[in-house]
Amino acid sequence: MRRDRVADDIYTFTSDLYAQATAGVILTSEGTIVIDTLPFPSETREMIAFIKKQGQGTVRYVINTHHHSDHTNGTFLFPEAEVIAHRRCRETLLKWGQQSLDEAKRETPSLAEVQLSLPSIVFEQDAHIHMGNRSLYLTALTGHTSNNIGVMVEGDKILFASDAMLPVPHIVWGDPQDSARSLRTIRALKPESVVQGHGQLLLRGELALEIESSLRYLQCIQERVQELVQKGAPESAVLNIDIEACGKSRVPLDGLVQYLHRENLVALYDQLRNKTKRRREGTRPV
Numbered sequence: 377m378r379r380d381r382v383a384d385d386i387y388t389f390t391s392d393l394y395a396q397a398t399a400g401v402i403l404t405s406e407g408t409i410v411i412d413t414l415p416f417p418s419e420t421r422e423m424i425a426f427i428k429k430q431g432q433g434t435v436r437y438v439i440n441t442h443h444h445s446d447h448t449n450g451t452f453l454f455p456e457a458e459v460i461a462h463r464r465c466r467e468t469l470l471k472w473g474q475q476s477l478d479e480a481k482r483e484t485p486s487l488a489e490v491q492l493s494l495p496s497i498v499f500e501q502d503a504h505i506h507m508g509n510r511s512l513y514l515t516a517l518t519g520h521t522s523n524n525i526g527v528m529v530e531g532d533k534i535l536f537a538s539d540a541m542l543p544v545p546h547i548v549w550g551d552p553q554d555s556a557r558s559l560r561t562i563r564a565l566k567p568e569s570v571v572q573g574h575g576q577l578l579l580r581g582e583l584a585l586e587i588e589s590s591l592r593y594l595q596c597i598q599e600r601v602q603e604l605v606q607k608g609a610p611e612s613a614v615l616n617i618d619i620e621a622c623g624k625s626r627v628p629l630d631g632l633v634q635y636l637h638r639e640n641l642v643a644l645y646d647q648l649r650n651k652t653k654r655r656r657e658g659t660r661p662v
Contacts, residue, residue, distance in 0.1 A: 377388055377422050377423075380617060383529070385403035385404070386401070386532065387400065387403075388400050388401075389401065389414065389423050391415055391419055392400035393415060393416050393418075394415040394416065395446065395572065395574050396574045396629055396630075397446045397447065397474075398412070398417055398572065398573060398574060399411060399413055399414045400527075400536050400571060401427060402510055402512075403432045404432070404433075404508025405463075405508035405509055406507050407436035407507065408433060408435045408509035408514065409435070409436065409438075409510070410454065411441065411465055412439070412440045412447040412536075412573075413438060413449065413453070414446075414452030415449050415450075416449065416486055416487070417453060417487075417490060420451070421452050421570060424453060424454075435444050435454050436458065437459075437505065437507070438451055438457045438459045440460070440495060441461075441467045441527070441539070442461075442462070442521045442523050443468040443472075444539070445477065445480060446574070447539075448493070449490050449523065450490075451493035452491075457497050459493060459497070460495060460498070461525070462500070462516060462523040462524075463500055463523075464523035465495060465524050465525075465662070466479065467523075467574035468523060469494055469495070474492050477492055495612065501593065502514060502515040510529065510531075510548045511530040511609070512529055515561070515566060516552040517558040517562065518550060518551070518558060519540060519545070519552070519554035520539040520540055520547065520573075521539070521549045522546070522549075522551075522554075524539060524540050524550070525538065526565075528567065533566070533567050533568040533570065534567060534569050534570075535556065535570045537570050538572045540573070541562060541572045541573075541578070542573055542574055543574070543624070543633050543639065544590070545590050545640070547644075548644065552594045552597075556595075558586045558636070559587050560591075562583075562587060563583075563587050565583065567580070567583070568580050569583075570583055572634075574629055575628055575629055592625050596621075596622035596623065597617065597622055597637075597641060600613055600614075600622070601617070601644040604645070605648045605652055606652070611642060611645050611646075611649075614644070615642075616640060617641055
């Protein structure tokens, strides 16, 4: 696992075991704040060992940026902490979390010890945390999921954007319009740097270009898939839409972005086809 210092007493941890998932540690004079907890317990324990070595108190808060397991699996290893998340994150974990975890354990033995941990503090649109010398602003950044949030470290202006900011937007569980709005929100926040949910840190100089690229990508896949749906093309036809034709590289995350791109195309095809079918039938979704 890679560890990087992004500011005084602020660190990121990047998984070597799953899709370069990231987590954050913020050390303060009154304790530690953890942002996401990595996919595998072995990596979470490395993060915990680092925190203990710094000797700045226990972990007071764990912030889950959304419900996906690659960001929440290690939360159970912080039993002393209050867990903070969006209200819909808690609701989703209550409904589907245990079932998803049980399925993951059957497929991945190294997750056998993981226990479902539910947020104990929830909010709706935004929230603030003040601890020691740090102030954090938490805000909804939906689109990847309906419960994704970002965490801005005020003063340093470091934004932990989670999966609202990725090398390629991923909207299978969310909505492309919401994703675009969240990208514009990130731009309006004017962070000095952005910690993506997966992949490398983005600095201010490259952030504007990355956001514009992602906005164009979202527009491109919607237009290209809509055209195929209107022509009555089969679902398999969307897989011919090349990621680079929509302005994104196929290289980041060791090539995983190509898989995310294909998932986006199939999900959009299903959404747009169903919408077109309802319109033709003169019905509305219940």
